[in-house]
Amino acid sequence: MLQSEQVDCLVIGSGFGGSVAASRLSSAGKKVVLLERGKEWKTSDEQDTFSSYRHPDGRSAWLSDETVLFEPQPIPRFTGLVERCVEDGVTVWVAAGVGGGSLVYNTVLLRPSQENFEKVFASEVSYSDFVKYFDRVYAVMQPEQIPDEVLNTHYYLSSRVFLEQAAKAGLHTEKLFIASSWDIAKQEISGEKRPSAIDGEIWYGINSGMKKSLDRNYLDIGLRTGNLEIRPLHNVTGIREDDSDGFAVHYQRIDSSGKSLEEGTITTRRLFLGAGSIGTSRLLIKAKGKGTLPKLNDFVGKFWGDNGDTFATRNVGTETNPGQGGPASVVIKHHDNPISPQTIIVYPQWDAPEGTLTSLGMSIPQDHGEFRYDDRDESVKLFWPIDSPGVRKVLDGVNHTYSLMDACIDIEAEAPDSQDSGQTSNGRTHPTTQAVNGITAHPLGGVVMGKACDYYGRVMGYDGLYVMDGAFIPGSTAATNPALTIAAFAERSIENIIANDL
Template sequence: MFHQSQGRRRFLQNAAIFSTGLMASLLSDRPIHASDESVEAIVIGSGFGGAVAALRLGQAGINTLVLERGRRWPITPEQNTFATYRKPDGRAAWLSSTTFDGVPIDVYTGVLERKDENGITVLCGAGVGGGSLVYNGATYQPPRQLFYKVFPRDINYDELDRVYYPRVLSMLKASPIPQDILNTSYYDSTRLFLKQATIAGLPHRLVDAALDWDIIRQQIQGTKIPDAIIGENWYGLNSGAKNSLDRNYLAQAEQTGHVNILPLHLVTAITEVPRFGYRVSVNEINEFGEVVATKTFTSRYLFLAAGSIGTSALLVKAKATDTLPRLNEYVGLGWGGNGDSIALRSGFSEPTNPGQEGDGFATVQHFDNPLGPISILHGTQWNAPEGTLISLGMGIPTLKGKFNYDATTGLVKLTWPVNSNHPKDTKVLQATEYTYKLLNQKYQDKNPITVTLDASVIGHPLGGAVLGLACDFYGRVMGYRGLYVVDGAMIPGSTGCTNPSFTIAALAERNIERILRDDIVTRYPSSVTLRDKQVVNK
């Protein structure tokens, strides 16, 4: 097994050679601070976009530094890495005195941040692996017709379908729930959900999940402490059943010897360094959020992957404070919540195994809904009462949010234009309600079925630096050479009625391949071996 210490030594050796040569060649025309640490490429964030970029840069021989605000979360043999819903503590939330749903805890650099913005609440992951630590693992590709309801034709869906979606699927080892697991009592609610869809005549199917199904089987058999099969999810899976990015993309990136990940490094600002690249200002924090050091790093290539909220905030602040004055007028615009809504349907007489239920990753695809295309993804909740079904609705919103910089506080805030009388604001919710109505009406039950729908909290923030507007169609930020967006900020508010992680990663694979070929490898051809080029382009 490749040890992190060995990878770090190789990285530092390569970085030292790079920095020495670069200083000799560029000393005369770049105002680098003496305290700056220089590296060829920096990636801010380690979620789906950042992890993809880090691996491909490392394979290309580009010395790369990944700056991640959160800590590492290695799975332990004792299965005690993460907090649980049943016993929450500081590990559940990012520097908050409560969990996202209000349970008091100690303040710690936990895995999930709740951000209360203007008109909307957003949930964001934190830690090495980003959102993959807290997502449910659903790996859901949009169909062609819905992809082009969101993205311009300049982005080739057929190429994504043929090359990049399969590449990500292979890395995440995602697959549908096996039938033997689905048939257990731990998935009663999934089978009931599929039964209702069949009765209603609505298209439905199982969705690939980035889970290790053998570990799920061990939980069912009692040889592993249960988590995935009893509704534990958003705070991480202690069993190791979740194929999060720290265990595939990021692990392989570090194994190249060209990628170094610095946890607990919170980026506060980015600045252009003329005729060279970019300076990144960073607070190194401890696990309680206290600043223990301030640092600056410089790089020729800078990849923004701090999530839609984080990346957008950095760019909007940089534009407002003139550290990146040439950013265009589209920076901070085009934000959306993926049409997310959570539904609790109650009153079913058939068993749903309350509090002891796994997520079977089944979806209803009501794409011909007369009010707009909708998908309903079945979910779980650890404390759901008997006779209830939980699900996530996803649509294609047309209303857009905007990020603004407040000079008095130095903070960037998202504004979501909440207006119940606005037809664009209510259309997705109305379409979602219509689909639930069909599911409930067709399914005959002796009890009345009630539906509670909530769209005030979303877990799929998208936009703020959108492809074709703030960036070109490969994530190059307009007006700046060597500056790229590779995360959910590049997505125009929706990924076509699907969970966004799969599409973010596929686009990141597509974009980094082009960036390496046209922007980086051709600039430093001697630093990339033939073998590395073959790895990048396979």
């Protein structure tokens, strides 16, 4: 049966952009409905909400017959947490669930430096004015730095080795601010809670409840106003202009196997897109391709980037305890790297060999990808120029940083099966780290500021249509993990929209 209704403000997607918008709109007295394709995930004392890395099940992946992180393993099809989008030149991981990426992420909320911020964002966004929005997100999400008493346990050995290596190479390090409760990590360590974060179980959710995910702060604030209604397992399939009422949004209400139980249309004058870079871009490009939102401009689908992400598993020739000790808690900032600025975090990987560190580098890509619509099957595909000099530069940059660290490894202690090696003067070998790219958990762009939108997320061509999420950001959050910057831009945009448009 086709449902039909009209609402004041409609938000699609409950990640960082969607949650900030829904929370601030409802707190400003607006009636808000939020449609989220994924399910709710509430942690409990039983500590069995999420799948584990070591024994994965359907909860780990979005409607997939196999796991989508680490070595593939068969699983039942379920509306689980992580979706893998295999695109042209890049594979992208995104989240699904009430709270979006905040359910799966490493909880890192890292501020870009002013210098890097100004390399990415136009002068219309002044860094000195923008800082208050970082503060605003921190005030709600309450990130914390790892206490020394936790860092000094054997669980966090990999973080300490990473810090020591960086110090030897003369690189700047910091403790990260992460939206996780270290008190709960302490309870895991003392045995009051079962090991979860300390066992490196992060990306499928942390069963001990350590993550301060968006459902526990921004969305909770919105719900407490009585003005916000969240509808999980509502997958939006189309958006069109509606002559009398702004926009008509078509959705399917699905069960936990993804089967459609019901279809419906909601009309609204205020539509806020928070389906993420991939989700929002797909919806708008499809609408433009099918002619249901014909006034979208030709920049829609352009200026996509992978945030300069690279991954490396590095042999460091000493014990590391690599499968434990999460979430990521320390960072190297090598922003004066002569090739490309680099920010590198170390994170636990349960199946990494002893003696290795797994790390994620982030930079500023010098090239852009784009989404294209295929009217034969109404599909949207992302194209990323993986071999272009601009993308290669990021890889060369991170490998340069790793070469400084590799050079400091104690060769006598080095494990015999170290990676590709180069001879040193005494005939022994140093490991040579080769990072890889073409995979990202940080998709950004597709409906970007100054091109497809104004600098507050108002989509050009349509009054009342707004982009709040990572689609708004032009390809990079300036050599940082993106969640904080996405949320801060959403804070800035929604403040302006509430003041001027509603």
